[in-house]
Amino acid sequence: MQTATHMLRTGQRGAGFQFRMAVRDLTGSFGRIGLSWSLAWHDVASRYRGSVLGPFWITLSMGLMVLGIGVLYASLFKLSLNEFLPYVALGIVFFGVMTGTINEGCDTFVLASGMLSQTSLPMLTFVWRTVFRNLINLGHHLVIVVGMLIFYGQWKVANVPLALLGVILMVLNASWLSLLAAVASARYRDIPQIIVSVMQFAMFMTPVFWLPDRFGKHQIFLDLNPFYHLLQSVRAPLLGQTVEVHSYVFLVAMAVIGWLVTFAIFANTRRRLVHYL
Amino acid sequence: MTAASITCTDLTIRFPVYGADAKSLKKALARAVAVGGALGRHAGVTDVTALSNVNLSLKAGDRLGLIGHNGSGKTTLLRALSGAYEPDEGSIEVNGRIAPLLDLGLGIDPSATGYENIRLRCRIAGLSSKEIDARMDEIAEFTGLGPFLAMPVKTYSAGMKGRVAFAAATAVECDVLLMDEWIAVGDAEFQQIAHKRLLKLVERAGILVLATHEAPLLKLYCNKVMRMDGGVASEIVDIRKLDDLLAS
Numbered sequence: 001m002q003t004a005t006h007m008l009r010t011g012q013r014g015a016g017f018q019f020r021m022a023v024r025d026l027t028g029s030f031g032r033i034g035l036s037w038s039l040a041w042h043d044v045a046s047r048y049r050g051s052v053l054g055p056f057w058i059t060l061s062m063g064l065m066v067l068g069i070g071v072l073y074a075s076l077f078k079l080s081l082n083e084f085l086p087y088v089a090l091g092i093v094f095f096g097v098m099t100g101t102i103n104e105g106c107d108t109f110v111l112a113s114g115m116l117s118q119t120s121l122p123m124l125t126f127v128w129r130t131v132f133r134n135l136i137n138l139g140h141h142l143v144i145v146v147g148m149l150i151f152y153g154q155w156k157v158a159n160v161p162l163a164l165l166g167v168i169l170m171v172l173n174a175s176w177l178s179l180l181a182a183v184a185s186a187r188y189r190d191i192p193q194i195i196v197s198v199m200q201f202a203m204f205m206t207p208v209f210w211l212p213d214r215f216g217k218h219q220i221f222l223d224l225n226p227f228y229h230l231l232q233s234v235r236a237p238l239l240g241q242t243v244e245v246h247s248y249v250f251l252v253a254m255a256v257i258g259w260l261v262t263f264a265i266f267a268n269t270r271r272r273l274v275h276y277l
Numbered sequence: 278m279t280a281a282s283i284t285c286t287d288l289t290i291r292f293p294v295y296g297a298d299a300k301s302l303k304k305a306l307a308r309a310v311a312v313g314g315a316l317g318r319h320a321g322v323t324d325v326t327a328l329s330n331v332n333l334s335l336k337a338g339d340r341l342g343l344i345g346h347n348g349s350g351k352t353t354l355l356r357a358l359s360g361a362y363e364p365d366e367g368s369i370e371v372n373g374r375i376a377p378l379l380d381l382g383l384g385i386d387p388s389a390t391g392y393e394n395i396r397l398r399c400r401i402a403g404l405s406s407k408e409i410d411a412r413m414d415e416i417a418e419f420t421g422l423g424p425f426l427a428m429p430v431k432t433y434s435a436g437m438k439g440r441v442a443f444a445a446a447t448a449v450e451c452d453v454l455l456m457d458e459w460i461a462v463g464d465a466e467f468q469q470i471a472h473k474r475l476l477k478l479v480e481r482a483g484i485l486v487l488a489t490h491e492a493p494l495l496k497l498y499c500n501k502v503m504r505m506d507g508g509v510a511s512e513i514v515d516i517r518k519l520d521d522l523l524a525s
Contacts, residue, residue, distance in 0.1 A: 005452075007371040009357075011289065011364040038400045046389050115401060118379040118455075120360025188302035271363045275292040 007120060015267075022267035029124035036125050040132035055140045063144050066092050069209050077211070086148040090235040091208040093141045098174050098230060099199045101134040105178030106185035106192035113277035123266075123273060127182060131175045149238065157240025166233030166243070169251045173230060176258040183262075183269055186276040202227050226254055281373030281452035281484045283358065285333035289366040290357055294323045327353040330367070331510045333503070335484050337452075341513065342495040343488040344523070345505030351488035354505065355379055355455045358486060373452025373484070376402065378443065380457070391426035391433070391441050392417070398445035412448055419474075420444040421467065440467055447474055454478055456487045472497070495519060 029036065048054040069092070070085040077084075105127070109116065112126040149155045185191040206227040222228050229247040236243045269276075298304050299322045328350045335341055343351045356362045357369055359377040385394050395416055399409045417426055420440045430438060447454070454475070475485065475498060487498055495502060495516065502519050504511040514522055 005372065005374050007360050007375070008368065009360065009363050009370075010368040011366040032403075034405070035400055038406070039397075042386070042389070042393070042397055046386055046393070049388060114380055114385075117361050118356055118359045118377040119401065120375070121401065187300070188305065189300040190302050194302070272293075274361055276295065 018267045018270065019264075022263065022270055025122045025124055025270065026263075029122035029128060032122065032125060033128065035121075036128035037132055039126075039129040040136055043129070043133050044136050055137060056143075058137065059140045059143055062092060062096065062141060066144060066148075073209055079211075082152050086152050086154050087211070087235070087239060088209045089144050089148040090238055091231060093138070093145055094170070094231055094234050095203060095206065095208045095227070096141070097134050097138045098170060098227065099203065100137060101131055101174040102177045102181055103192075103196055103199055104130050104134065105181035106195055108178065108182035109186040109273060109277060113274075116274050116277065123270060124179070127175065127179045130178055130182075131171065134174075135171070145238070154239055159237040159240065162237035162243070163234055166235075166237060169233055169248075169255065170230050172255040173226070173251065173258060176255070176262045179266060180258075180262045183265060183273065186273055187269070206231060223250075226250070229254075280337040282337065282371070283333060283335040283453065283484060283486075284370045285331050285357075285367065287367035288328055288331040288333070288354075288357065288364050288369055289326070290328040290353055290362055291324055291326045291365045292362070294325050296322070326508055328357065328508045328510075331508075333510065333513070335486070335501075337484065339501055340485040340499045341487070342499035342502040342516070342519075343486065343505060344490070344495065344502060349505040350508040350510075351505050352379065352457055353508075354510075355457055355486060355488055358453070358455055371453060374403075374450065375453045375455065376446050376449060376451030377455045378446045378457070379455060385430060385438065385442065387431035388429050390429055391420070391422060394430050394441055395420075395426075395445045395448075398442070399448060402446065402449040404449060416444050416448045419448075419470070421470075436464060436467070443471055447478065450481075451478070451483065452481075453484045454486070456485070458489055492519065492523070 044055055048057065051057055053060065066085070066089045070081065070088040073079070073088065074081050074084040108126050108130045109123065112129075115121055116123065116126075149158055181191070181195055185195075202225075205221075206225055207222070208231065212222055212228070223246070229250045232247050233243050233251060331350075331354065343354065345351050353362065355377070356379065357364065358371060359375055359379065360371075361377075386397065389397070392413070395413070396406075396409055399412075399416075400406070404412075417423075420426065422437060422440060425433070425437065426441075430441065433441070478485070485498060487494070489495060496519065500516050501513050502516050502522060503513045504522050511522065
């Protein structure tokens with residue numbers, strides 16, 4: 001059994017001590033990663049209790065959105081459906097996972113307050129729960145992705161290993177954003193609305209359902225948009241396009257800096273978080 | 278395995294209590310702009326010293342009752358012993374597996390069935406899926422809820438919820454059981470089997486810490502008693518001196 005049989009808590013302070021405790025939280029959460037996974041499955045199962053399609057309801061509505069937006073924009077911009085529909089499908093599915101991970105991050109600690117205030121479970125266990133829950137949703141939505149790639153013959157050019165690398169970079173980045181959202185939302189209850197608005201704005205500013213080559217001389221706005229690089233690193237390989245090297249540089253740098261900063265914030269607020277709730 | 282023990286040395290816990298204003302980023306920003314960030318930054322935040330210099334030493338077989346008025350720090354002490362609250366000063370050391378039964382709602386998902394909730398609680402307590410499968414029948418029998426376990430917990434009465442929570446929480450072999458008040462849930466029949474289980478736990482060389490207002494409960498379960506008053510703890514005395522302690 002994994003439950004600790006010895007617990008020592010001291011009132012020691014200092015940045016070094018707080019950091020060590022945060023690292024212990026991290027390793028503890030990895031040690032019980034199965035718990036995060038069980039909690040995530042429980043969330044998915046209980047959200048769709050009693051519905052026949054289960055989580056595929058969201059997949060279905062997402063599929064309809066893909067069709068609607070795909071056909072509309074293809075005719076507005078006079079694009080061929082063969083190319084545009086898979087493009088929009090991948091965009092909506094993967095951007096949806098990013099948005100879900102970050103938006104639901106706001107509730108991570110708030111929803112876990114009952115457990116956090118009477119157990120010594122690692123706090124990051126609940127962050128992984130949110131991340132896993134969205135990965136499970138992605139697993140369902142892959143139906144759309146695979147369907148599109150097969151129907152339009154893109155599977156012949158798709159570079160799956162490179163796309164997987166993109167997914168890993170996406171998860172690494174979305175998870176620190178999720179943790180940051182969780183800490184900030186625990187302290188300030190009006191943060192979630194702000195994050196939802198920002199993510200909605202980001203969806204329109206990112207080439208999710210429009211083509212980036214129409215940007216012309218405003219290219220700089222794309223290059224500075226982290227969501228563009230995140231999306232591109234997954235979508236481009238699946239459509240047989242190349243990902244620019246600077247996108248990878250950007251994403252790796254973003255993951256490293258993002259995690260360092262967020263982890264420092266987590267280390268500093270960890271012992272107070274339970275009182276925020 | 279070492280025997281169960283609890284040691285608190287000069288345990289002090291302070292925490293900020295945030296009012297609605299302090300939880301708003303917009304208001305915090307507005308205040309920071311309005312007063313230059315210096316004054317009023319902590320408006321709506323009250324610092325509370327919930328425990329001050331608590332010293333506590335319990336060994337296997339001890340059944341400690343915590344008494345005291347509302348807000349005297351009983352629950353805070355239990356939460357600290359569970360590992361949720363970290364000390365501001367002093368230290369807490371607990372040997373043994375801790376089972377906190379502080380909140381009936383821990384890990385309870387109202388829309389999930391009794392079975393699913395037992396599963397969830399046992400996962401949180403550290404059991405693997407296989408271990409839970411192996412014990413499910415026994416836990417289900419202990420709750421005495423039979424076919425109701427397949428129904429959503431939101432349809433349960435408070436007593437039924439208590440049965441599920443208590444059965445699941447004590448299904449894990451634990452050495453230190455922390456309980457807050459609600460031991461009184463359930464009907465007479467359930468109280469009796471719960472009572473047996475608690476006694477068994479204590480016989481297994483465990484420690485029980487129970488916070489309650491009711492003297493009969495204390496006399497039933499505890500052999501020692503400690504009084505909390507404004508975050509300050511009294512000496513631990515034998516349960517036979519309960520009346521003296523209550524009178525003082």
